[in-house]
Amino acid sequence: xxxxxxxxxxxxxxxxxxxxxxxxxxxxxxxxxxxxxxxxxxxxxxxxxxxxxxxxxxxxxxxxxxxxxxxxxxxxxxxxxxxxxxxxxxxxxxxxxxxxxxxxxxxxxxxxxxxxxxxxxxxxxxxxxxxxxxxxxxxxxxxxxxxxxxxxxxxxxxxxxxxxxxxxxxxxxxxxxxxxxxxxxxxxxxxxxxxxxxxxxxxxxxxxxxxxxxxxxxxxxxxxxxxxxxxxxxxxxxxxxxxxxxxxxxxxxxxxxxxxxxxxxxxxxxxxxxxxxxxxxxxxxxxxxxxxxxxxxxxxxxxxxxxxxxxxxxxxxxxxxxxxxxxxxxxxxxxxxxxxxxxxxxxxxxxxxxxxxxxxxxxxxxxxxxxxxxxxxxxxxxxxxxxxxxxxxxxxxxxxxxxxxxxxxxxxxxxxxxxxxxxxxxxxxxxxxxxxxxxxxxxxxxxxxxxxxxxxxxxxxxxxxxxxxxxxxxxxxxxxxxxxxxxxxxxxxxxxxxxxxxxxxxxxxxxxxxxxxxxxxxxxxxxxxxxxxxxxxxxxxxxxxxxxxxxxxxxxxxxxxxxxxxxxxxxxx
Ligand code: ADP
Ligand code: MG
Numbered sequence: 035x036x037x038x039x040x041x042x043x044x045x046x047x048x049x050x051x052x053x054x055x056x057x058x059x060x061x062x063x064x065x066x067x068x069x070x071x072x073x074x075x076x077x078x079x080x081x082x083x084x085x086x087x088x089x090x091x092x093x094x095x096x097x098x099x100x101x102x103x104x105x106x107x108x109x110x111x112x113x114x115x116x117x118x119x120x121x122x123x124x125x126x127x128x129x130x131x132x133x134x135x136x137x138x139x140x141x142x143x144x145x146x147x148x149x150x151x152x153x154x155x156x157x158x159x160x161x162x163x164x165x166x167x168x169x170x171x172x173x174x175x176x177x178x179x180x181x182x183x184x185x186x187x188x189x190x191x192x193x194x195x196x197x198x199x200x201x202x203x204x205x206x207x208x209x210x211x212x213x214x215x216x217x218x219x220x221x222x223x224x225x226x227x228x229x230x231x232x233x234x235x236x237x238x239x240x241x242x243x244x245x246x247x248x249x250x251x252x253x254x255x256x257x258x259x260x261x262x263x264x265x266x267x268x269x270x271x272x273x274x275x276x277x278x279x280x281x282x283x284x285x286x287x288x289x290x291x292x293x294x295x296x297x298x299x300x301x302x303x304x305x306x307x308x309x310x311x312x313x314x315x316x317x318x319x320x321x322x323x324x325x326x327x328x329x330x331x332x333x334x335x336x337x338x339x340x341x342x343x344x345x346x347x348x349x350x351x352x353x354x355x356x357x358x359x360x361x362x363x364x365x366x367x368x369x370x371x372x373x374x375x376x377x378x379x380x381x382x383x384x385x386x387x388x389x390x391x392x393x394x395x396x397x398x399x400x401x402x403x404x405x406x407x408x409x410x411x412x413x414x415x416x417x418x419x420x421x422x423x424x425x426x427x428x429x430x431x432x433x434x435x436x437x438x439x440x441x442x443x444x445x446x447x448x449x450x451x452x453x454x455x456x457x458x459x460x461x462x463x464x465x466x467x468x469x470x471x472x473x474x475x476x477x478x479x480x481x482x483x484x485x486x487x488x489x490x491x492x493x494x495x496x497x498x499x500x501x502x503x504x505x506x507x508x509x510x511x512x513x514x515x516x517x518x519x520x521x522x523x524x525x526x527x528x529x530x531x532x533x534x535x536x537x538x539x540x541x542x543x544x545x546x547x548x549x550x551x552x553x554x555x556x557x558x559x560x561x562x563x564x565x566x567x568x569x570x571x572x573x574x575x576x577x578x579x580x581x582x583x584x585x586x587x588x589x590x591x592x593x594x595x596x597x598x599x600x601x602x603x604x605x606x607x
Pocket of ligand 2 (some may be wrong): 413454
């Protein structure tokens with residue numbers, strides 16, 4: 035029940051709205067029951083008066099009926115309006131709340147989750163939470179208050195009437211819900227999980243469709259998706275049939291309750307304790323009163339699903355970020371030199387360290403080339419400088435300030451990165467460039483693209499910078515996407531530049547042009563560039579060669595021993 039309490043705490047700011055929603059729902063229900071029972075009484079009494087030729091006051095009951103009808107109609111409308119308003123406000127806040135917890139987990143913690151699964155949590159699970167309010171809290175509160183009120187009303191005729199109705203309301207509003215909740219627990223939980231798995235499988239299958247087709251695995255993936263969706267349909271079917279059964283159960287309770295009421299009340303009419311028209315009133319009152327408990331079985335079924343969704347969200351919200359921002363404001367470095375001392379790092383779960391006791395120093399405006407075979411820890415060094423991960427030992431300082439003193443955002447503001455895996459958003463080229471600097475002018479964009487050797491290509495496209503690059507940039511080749519990424523880094527205009535194999539995937543001529551252009555760009559900035567081969571490093575002041583996380587050479591170009599050159603070229607080129 036801990037999840038329920040935590041979930042409730044998220045709803046607390048909307049107490050006012052909820053109270054209003056519950057009141058309007060209660061008034062609407064009472065108006066409906068008043069309408070039904072007063073009409074029954076009125077018709078019977080009028081018929082009896084007509085038969086016996088006596089006069090009766092029909093103005094008051096007619097006014098009451100009219101008022102109830104108007105309140106019921108307006109109430110239904112108001113109830114929907116208020117509850118929707120409250121729900122939308124709530125969901126809007128929940129999404130922000132979830133995103134705020136999700137963001138600090140990126141990228142280190144989030145690598146455990148599949149993007150499709152995260153999407154499912156952000157969308158379906160948060161949507162499921164609103165069920166707690168509209169379909170659980172409101173009906174339960176209304177049912178409790180209404181049945182209390184009904185009991186007093188019935189007891190005013192005879193205590194036995196109240197007692198018998200209470201038994202049937204109890205069966206319909208407590209017994210059936212418990213039954214439905216028990217039966218719905220397993221399929222409900224499985225449904226929430228399968229929904230995540232299904233989304234993950236579909237997203238994966240679509241993104242990797244080319245690979246799946248090439249390796250003839252598309253059929254298998256389709257089978258897996260089919261299996262998951264069949265399981266979901268079975269579970270949904272089971273929940274729906276349980277829901278139908280409980281609805282039938284509520285109807286049965288209403289019928290039985292009516293029958294027992296007549297059995298108690300008919301002798302009272304005969305004994306003159308109850309007027310005959312009141313019997314008609316009681317009959318319709320009993321039937322209508324079950325409207326108060328009818329939503330409860332569904333409410334409990336939804337409660338199970340809502341709590342499962344809440345637990346899945348809390349699991350992410352409670353994950354401790356890999357890196358925690360300091361409580362104090364970031365220092366403002368005056369210089370942008372980088373110094374690493376005794377840096378060691380092992381990825382969680384890895385057996386081998388990715389970096390061991392790394393020392394290095396790049397003065398402001400210095401240019402360091404980093405070489406090393408695949409897996410030697412080059413990109414890891416960048417991840418540590420960007421503070422995506424926390425080193426196990428050692429320190430990194432920028433301008434003499436330990437990077438642990440910086441807020442992550444402030445730190446990353448002074449660093450422009452071209453990472454090894456370029457991510458382009460499903461947007462046009464211009465928007466993909468503008469994320470680096472939303473205020474960049476078209477001239478700035480174009481000159482960055484010229485430096486990155488991509489302007490001519492973009493300008494030749496029929497739609498130029500407005501060309502849509504498609505989902506994850508599939509419309510551009512790897513080399514083109516890389517150059518867009520370089521242009522993006524240029525637009526950011528940061529004092530530190532981290533380039534992870536920027537020329538990988540480019541032909542020799544383009545690589546030469548790009549390196550010449552980058553040379554101009556690097557002027558005045560502190561640059562760390564991971565190169566994939568030892569040739570063409572004239573621009574570098576210093577070279578660092580890594581091997582299995584350790585520094586195997588550090589110094590000027592002459593440090594690259596001939597043997598190392600062969601290792602590097604055979605491994606990387
Ligand atoms: P390089 O960039 O030199 O090719 P990396 O720094 O990417 O090498 O990787 C160094 C080692 O750390 C490799 O053994 C790699 O498998 C491992 N590694 C890299 N990234 C992760 C990660 N996110 N989680 C776990 N292990 C990782
Ligand atoms: Mg790498």
